[in-house]
Amino acid sequence: MVFPVAKRIGRSLLVVLLVTMGVVGLLSLAPGSVASVILGENATPKAVAALNAELGFDRPLWQQYTDWLTGAVQGDLGDSPVTGQSVSAAIAERLPVTLQLAVMAFVIALAVSILLAVASAARPGSPVDRGINAVSSVFLSVPAFIAGPLLIYFCALKLGWFPVTGWARISEGIGPNLQAAMLPAIAIALTEIASFHRLLRTDLIGTLREDFVGAAKAKGMSATYVMFRHALRPSSFSLITLAGINLGRLIGGTVIVESLFSLPGLGQLLASSITARDVITVQGVVAFIAVVYVGVNTAVDLSYRMIDPRVKKAARA
Structure with a gap:
């Protein structure tokens, strides 16, 4: 090991x-x-x-x-020649914004995609399944730089549910903070919802055809119990792999969204540093994002043994 x-x-x-x-x-x-x-x-x-x-x-x-x-x-990422600020301090100052956006987008995508996949897999080929697949295709084809302005126009300008731009820290109140973060998080999450849903739906449909699922149904267990207790876990192996990869990518993939919504996160810091040719800051931010990305993926690889016992048995063979 x-x-x-x-x-x-x-x-x-x-x-x-x-x-x-x-x-x-x-x-x-x-x-x-x-x-x-x-x-x-x-x-x-x-x-x-x-x-x-x-x-x-x-x-x-x-x-x-x-x-x-x-x-x-040695832990010293240097100082920015443009601002004079330590790169480590700049990352620490802006990391909470990017981290909150990535985690919120990840949680939204995971929760919504599981519900959609379960609804689709329960009756594959039904009108509900076809409708969900159509919505998923739309989400998959709309990148964040398109979804962001659309969400700003409809949800912020027209309906007034959320602020157009700007950021409110948690110290200013949970409500204002969530209002400021919700639209950017949804803009990031839309594509992830589509990819998670499609993968989990396919795996769920395959698992529901297995003999052990049929045996559970024969014992009189409800369809909902069988779905969530017996089918969802073995079907989530591929989803966890993709989710782990995407979580690391989300932390480094908020550049466009942070710029659209004027959010003081790592993405905006990276974009402004590239424009200013601030090589030291760019190196530090990219190195940090790369460490997070590969760290998350390594953790996902190591977690396979706990998620699926078959991996542990294969490793011993």
């Missing part, structure tokens, strides 16, 4: 290393520099070169990355 865990952790660290190297390489191809952003458009080439030398950006790219990586391994 120890060796597989160490192997997965080693692969995860390699992924994080390759991601951060890729970010540095891509940003180095973009025109301009952080010094030109700090000094403004009227800065002379000499002044820009002097500031780049002062910030250490005139050194070879591999040396800049090695220095950053040395500090990152």
